[in-house]
Every structure is written in structure tokens, then in C-alpha cells.
Amino acid sequence: xxxxxxxxxxxxxxxxxxxxxxxxxxxxxxxxxxxxxxxxxxxxxxxxxxxxxxxxxxxxxxxxxxxxxxxxxxxxxxxxxxxxxxxxxxxxxxxxxxxxxxxxxxxxxxxxxxxxxxxxxxxxxxxxxxxxxxxxxxxxxxxxxxxxxxxxxxxxxxxxxxxxxxxxxxxxxxxxxxxxxxxxxxxxxxxxxxxxxxxxxxxxxxxxxxxxxxxxxxxxxxxxxxxxxxxxxxxxxxxxxxxxxxxxxxxxxxxxxxxxxxxxxxxxxxxxxxxxxxxxxxxxxxxxxxxxxxxxxxxxxxxxxxxxxxxxxxxxxxxxxxxxxxxxxxxxxxxxxxxxxxxxxxxxxxxxxxxxxxxxxxxxxxxxxxxxxxxxxxxxxxxxxxxxxxxxxxxxxxxxxxxxxxxxxxxxxxxxxxxxxxxxxxxxxxxxxxxxxxxxxxxxxxxxxxxxxxxxxxxxxxxxxxxxxxxxxxxxxxxxxxxxxxxxxxxxxxxxxxxxxxxxxxxxxxxx
Ligand code: GLU
Numbered sequence: 001x002x003x004x005x006x007x008x009x010x011x012x013x014x015x016x017x018x019x020x021x022x023x024x025x026x027x028x029x030x031x032x033x034x035x036x037x038x039x040x041x042x043x044x045x046x047x048x049x050x051x052x053x054x055x056x057x058x059x060x061x062x063x064x065x066x067x068x069x070x071x072x073x074x075x076x077x078x079x080x081x082x083x084x085x086x087x088x089x090x091x092x093x094x095x096x097x098x099x100x101x102x103x104x105x106x107x108x109x110x111x112x113x114x115x116x117x118x119x120x121x122x123x124x125x126x127x128x129x130x131x132x133x134x135x136x137x138x139x140x141x142x143x144x145x146x147x148x149x150x151x152x153x154x155x156x157x158x159x160x161x162x163x164x165x166x167x168x169x170x171x172x173x174x175x176x177x178x179x180x181x182x183x184x185x186x187x188x189x190x191x192x193x194x195x196x197x198x199x200x201x202x203x204x205x206x207x208x209x210x211x212x213x214x215x216x217x218x219x220x221x222x223x224x225x226x227x228x229x230x231x232x233x234x235x236x237x238x239x240x241x242x243x244x245x246x247x248x249x250x251x252x253x254x255x256x257x258x259x260x261x262x263x264x265x266x267x268x269x270x271x272x273x274x275x276x277x278x279x280x281x282x283x284x285x286x287x288x289x290x291x292x293x294x295x296x297x298x299x300x301x302x303x304x305x306x307x308x309x310x311x312x313x314x315x316x317x318x319x320x321x322x323x324x325x326x327x328x329x330x331x332x333x334x335x336x337x338x339x340x341x342x343x344x345x346x347x348x349x350x351x352x353x354x355x356x357x358x359x360x361x362x363x364x365x366x367x368x369x370x371x372x373x374x375x376x377x378x379x380x381x382x383x384x385x386x387x388x389x390x391x392x393x394x395x396x397x398x399x400x401x402x403x404x405x406x407x408x409x410x411x412x413x414x415x416x417x418x419x420x421x422x423x424x425x426x427x428x429x430x431x432x433x434x435x436x437x438x439x440x441x442x443x444x445x446x447x448x449x450x451x452x453x454x455x456x457x458x459x460x461x462x463x464x465x466x467x468x469x470x471x472x473x474x475x476x477x478x479x480x481x482x483x484x485x486x487x488x489x490x491x492x493x494x495x496x497x498x499x500x501x502x503x504x505x506x507x508x509x510x511x512x
Contacts, residue, residue: 003245005037007219009070010208012044013055016281016290017062019342020223020255020264023307027252028221029068030308030330037218041070042211043084046201054284062278065294066304067323080215085207092202095210095240096163096195100143104239105195107161108132108142109154131191134169163196165205165232165239173231178219178250178332185231193232205229209236212247220247221332227251250332253311254339264342266290274344278303297396298347302354306347311340320353348395355397360387363397370401371408378408385491389483403482407491410500411478414508418470418480423508426463427471431501433457434472438498450489450497475504 009025011017017025025041032039041063043056056074063069072078082088099105110118115132118140122130130136137144142164143151155161171187195206202210212220230249237246255264258272269276269291279292293303305321313336314321314329321329355363364383371378378386386404394400434457441453454472458465473485476497482488489497 003216003218005032005035005218006040006216007032007037007221008040008042008212008215008217010042010044010211010222011055011059012047012050012204013052013059014047014050015052015055015283016277017055017059018264018266019276019278019293019307019310022062022066022278023255023310024221024223024252025063026066026068026304026307027312027330027332027335029070030327031219031221031332032071033327034330038071038078039068040078040080040215040217041073041083042215043074043086044204044207045084045086046089046204046207048086048201052283052285054282058279058281065279065300066307067300068304085202085211088207088211089201092207092210093196093200096202096206099165099195099239100163102239103166105163105165106137106143107151107155108137108140108164108192108194109146109159109161110141114141129189129191132164133191134167134188137164137166137192160198162194162198164192165195165236167192167232167235173234175230175234175249177227177230178248179253179335180227180251180337183227183230187231187235190232190235205232205236209233209240213237213240213242213245216245217247219250221250221252224251224254250335253336255310256339256341258342258344260339260341263339268342272344274347276342293347297398298351299354299397302350303347305354306350309346310342311336352395355394356391360384360391363387363391363400366397367401367404370398371405376408382408382491385487389487389491393483406477406479406482407488410496410503411476412503413478414474414504415479418474419508420511422468422471422474422480423510424468424471424512425510426461427468428505428510429461430454430458430463430465430468431472431475431505433461435498435501435505438494438501441494445490445494447484447486447490451486454486475501475508 007028009028011021029039045051060075070076072080072083074083077083096105100107118132118136119130122136132140144166167190168187172184173187174182174184177183193205194203196202230251234246237243256262257264257268264276266276275291275293275296277290277292279294281290281292283289294300301322304323308321308326309319312330312334315334361384364380364387367383367386368378368380386407387400389407390400390403394403434454437453437457455465458468470480473482474480476485476488476492
């Protein structure tokens with residue numbers, strides 16, 4: 001019987017989830033759904049020194065925003081709990097002791113001074129990677145070099161110790177990465193990593209392998225920065241005798257800075273003015289904050305679509321995918337091997353596409369909310385009309401209102417620069433005549449009619465409409481650019497248009 005696919009996202013609670021982490025979660029989610037399996041979330045909090053409160057809630061909220069909540073997690077446990085490593089603490093020591101027993105791990109009693117002296121010695125001897133490994137361990141204080149009695153005595157007297165993995169002297173370690181293919185590493189390049197720390201906590205490596213095994217994980221999909229650890233993990237599976245159920249590995253390509261030079265960092269976002277986190281973050285303890293895509297006005301479905309394409313593509317021209325469509329199209333084979341440049345212009349493009357695709361009715365509440373925050377009440381119909389005016393021109397929903405306030409607020413001030421260039425005698429002539437014709441008009445008035453009447457007026461005065469158009473806009477909106485003016489006329493109606501023209505005529509000084 002084939003095993004149920006079970007994947008996990010295993011963040012450490014060390015601060016807000018970077019966009020690269022969200023992408024890892026998304027790919028895990030897509031793979032699980034595609035294979036009809038389960039998506040788990042495990043909090044890897046064995047390193048108490050790096051623990052940042054609030055991280056777990058942040059992760060939970062970010063994934064919920066994107067609609068990719070895990071099937072099993074600390075807040076929604078399944079049968080393999082607990083889902084926080086700190087709560088599994090008591091189980092790890094026995095696994096480490098089993099490895100000691102089997103000769104794959106050993107006690108090491110070296111003090112930090114002794115470790116430092118070892119590194120200095122190796123550096124002086126021009127060893128390229130001075131580390132605790134299959135060669136240097138023979139010179140150190142551990143259960144491989146000390147007598148059985150001494151080890152026993154030290155353990156009994158409570159001497160501090162760690163448990164290290166005993167990397168074989170000469171062995172090829174192979175793994176078949178789903179993205180990279182065969183990866184082969186010689187064991188002489190690996191060091192004897194600590195598995196249990198002197199405080200009784202496991203390190204990431206031990207806890208990660210034990211938990212993946214106990215949680216029946218079938219595929220490990222994680223960032224490329226973990227590829228160097230993978231050979232050790234393969235060895236640990238072998239040492240534990242769990243080779244038959246060892247998960248398959250897929251190491252995701254790095255997310256790169258926009259110029260392609262190096263890994264994308266929080267600082268890049270700050271420097272270049274875009275978010276690198278899904279939602280806003282605030283560290284209540286030290287006041288540190290980070291901007292999120294959500295609060296900047298990105299739709300969750302647009303952001304998700306953008307994220308999916310940061311390292312994966314469907315192999316054809318299609319770019320717009322719902323979450324269900326992503327599940328359908330997703331395959332690990334179509335994840336690229338090389339790093340992906342982060343391009344904020346693409347994120348904006350996605351937002352624009354999703355915004356355009358939403359109905360005016362659905363978007364109207366953004367206008368109503370934005371206006372209401374400024375103490376202005378807007379009716380649904382007006383809000384929808386404002387949406388229609390701006391939908392094709394904006395990237396974020398907040399801009400729908402920001403660029404159209406003049407629809408409901410009669411301008412009392414005018415862009416002086418435009419007035420200085422455009423408010424000439426011709427403009428005054430056309431606008432005066434247009435106001436007059438509107439004041440005597442009681443028929444239907446839509447964008448087409450508004451345009452036709454304005455055209456007739458300028459023709460009658462023998463003035464080219466194009467020459468005065470910006471002045472007309474200035475009179476109605478107070479500024480020189482904006483959405484389709486005739487649509488604005490239609491929303492305002494004849495009375496309001498005429499009133500605004502009269503006010504502008506009375507207020508602005510004619511040039512030239
Ligand atoms: N806790 C690791 C991290 O913070 C997880 C790595 C893995 O998925 O194995 O990224």
C-alpha cells in the first residue's frame with residue numbers, strides 16, 4: 001500500500017515569516033493538495049535563545065490570510081502531536097542515546113576553551129575547514145578517546161556534555177533531490193554536529209529528523225539553505241534504521257534581490273521600498289516593525305498567484321491562477337533549479353489584474369471605507385461609479401478613493417501650475433457657454449451626451465476642444481490629470497458640473 005503523502009512546513013519562531021518562507025509553505029500546501037495528502041505545520045522552537053514571541057500567531061494569521069492553513073498544527077492538532085518541539089523535549093534524549101549505543105554518536109565533554117584551542121590549532125596548520133570532525137575528534141575529550149570508566153565517572157559527576165553524531169571517515173553520502181537530481185557528498189567534508197546540547201535540548205538536526213519520522217513525513221520541501229544539512233539528515237535516517245521511510249527531499253531555489261546579486265533580505269525591502277513580509281509585523285518587546293503586502297493593499301489571491309510563480313511555472317503562457325488551479329497545475333518537476341529574482345513590478349501587475357477582474361460591487365466597500373475614515377459618507381451607487389472610473393488605472397484598492405475624492409468633494413482649490421498654463425480666454429469662453437447650455441438643459445445626461453454638448457459648444461465658439469480640455473478638467477476636479485472626464489460629468493450631473501464651472505470662473509484669474 002502506498003503511503004499517504006504528508007508534508008510539513010517547519011518554521012522556527014525567530015521573527016516574522018519572510019516571503020521566502022511563505023513560498024515554502026505554499027509549495028508544501030500545493031504539493032499536499034495535488035497528491036491528496038496532508039499539510040502539517042511544526043514549530044521548531046528548540047533554540048530558546050532565538051525565540052521571538054508573537055511569531056507563531058504571525059505565521060498562523062499569514063497562512064490564514066492566504067487560505068493555505070495547515071491540516072495539522074499546534075492550533076489544530078492531529079494524531080502526531082505535539083506540534084511544537086519544545087513540548088516534545090522529553091522524547092529526544094532517548095533517540096540520541098540509542099545512537100550512542102549503536103556507535104553512531106558519542107559524548108563530548110570539551111569546554112569552549114578547548115574547542116577554541118582546537119580551531120586555532122587547525123587554522124595554524126592551514127586546515128581549510130577547522131571543525132570537529134572524524135579527524136579532529138581523535139584529539140578531543142569525548143567518549144571515543146576517553147576510557148569507559150572516565151566517561152562513566154564524568155557523566156555521574158554531572159560534567160557538562162553534548163552528544164555529537166559520529167560521521168563516518170570515508171563514505172559517499174547520496175541523495176536524490178526532486179529538484180536538483182543526485183547530490184553526492186563525501187563524508188570527510190561533514191562535521192560531527194551536536195545532536196543534544198548541554199542544556200538537554202536537541203539541536204535542529206536531531207529534532208527535525210526524529211519528528212519527520214514520527215509524523216510520517218513523506219516529502220521534505222524546504223529552502224535551498226538546508227541543502228548542506230541534507231547529507232547529515234540522510235546519514236541520521238540510516239543510523240536510526242529508518243531508511244525505508246526516509247522522506248524525499250526537494251530544496252527550493254533561493255529568492256534573490258531584484259538585481260540578482262544575493263539573497264533577498266528584509267533590508268532590501270526597506271531600501272527599495274517594498275514589503276518582504278506577507279502581513280504587518282510588530283515586535284511588542286523591542287518595537288521592531290516590518291511592512292506587509294496585505295496592509296499595502298495587495299489582494300491575498302493576487303499575492304498568492306505572484307508567490308507561486310517565484311520559482312515555479314506551469315510550462316505554458318498562462319499566468320493567472322486561482323488557488324484551485326495552482327493545485328491542479330502544480331508539480332515539483334516544474335520548480336526551477338536556479339534562484340528567482342524578486343520583482344515588485346510583477347507583484348503590482350498581479351494586483352492590477354485581480355483588481356480589474358473584481359466586480360464594481362465587490363470593490364465599492366473599499367471606497368466607502370476609505371471615505372468614511374475621512375468622515376465622508378458615500379452611497380453604494382456613487383462608490384460603484386467611482387470604482388468604474390478608476391478600476392483600469394490603479395494598482396491598489398485604496399487608490400480608488402484617493403484619486404477620485406473630487407467626485408464627492410467640490411474642489412475649492414485649483415492646481416496653480418495648470419491654471420497658470422491653461423486658464424486662458426478660450427477656456428473661459430468655452431466653459432461659460434457650456435455652463436449656460438447645461439443650466440438650460442433638463443434631458444438625460446450621460447458621458448456621451450456630456451461630450452456631445454461640450455463638442456457643440458466649442459464648435460459654436462470655433463475653439464478646438466483639445467486646447468481647452470485640461471482647463472475643463474481643472475474646473476471640475478481641481479487638478480490636471482485623472483480618470484475619464486466625461487464619466488465624471490455623468491456622475492456629477494448637469495447641475496453640479498455647471499456649479500463647479502461657475503465657481504472656477506469666479507475664482508481663477510485668466511492668463512495672457
Ligand atoms: N526550522 C527550519 C527553518 O526554520 C526548518 C528547515 C526544514 O524544513 O527542515 O527553516
